Amino acid sequence: MTSRRLLKAAEAIREVVSMAILTEIRDPRVRNVTVTSVEVAPDMRSAKVFVSVMGDLGRQQLCLRGLNNAAGFLQAKIASRIDTRYTPRLTFSLDDGVKKSLEVARILKQIADERSAREQQEGSVPENACESPAESPHTSAPFTEEVDEE
Secondary structure (H helix, E strand, O other), X not given: XXXXXXXXXXXXXXXXXXXXXXXXXXXXOOOOEEEXXXXXXXXXXXXXXXXXXXXXXXXXXXXXXXXXXXXXXXXXXXXXXXXXXXXXXXXXXXXXXXXXXXXXXXXXXXXXXHHHHHHHHHOOOOOOOOOOOOOOOOOOOOOOOOOOOO
C-alpha cells in the first residue's frame, strides 16, 4: 500500500517534470509528450516517470532517449522546487494505457457498427418487439455508446 506521503511526492514530481518538459526542454526529440503518472520508490531515491508520446513506435523511442538524456536537468528542477532529503533518480517509461484505451474504443465501435448492421439486415423490428415487458426475458436494451477517436 502506498503511503500518502509517497503519493504527494509522486504528484509533485509529476507536476514539476511535466511543466519542465513543456516549457524548458529545448531538445527537438522531446515533443508531444504527456506525463501520465509517477511511481516513487519507498525510500524516495528513485522515481519512474510514465509518459505517453504521440506518434509511431520509432518516434516514441526517440522521445524516450531524449527524456533519458534530460533526466539530470529534470532532477535538478525537482531538487530546486521540492524540499526532500533525496532527489529521486528519474527513469522514463512509455505508458501504454492511452494506446490500449484507444484500441478498446475502436473495438467497441466496431462491435456497435456490426450490431447495428445486423439489426438493419434483420429488419427494423426486433424479434421480441411485440412481447410485453413482463413476457420478455430482457426488459432493458443493452447500453451502447459512440466513442470518437482522435
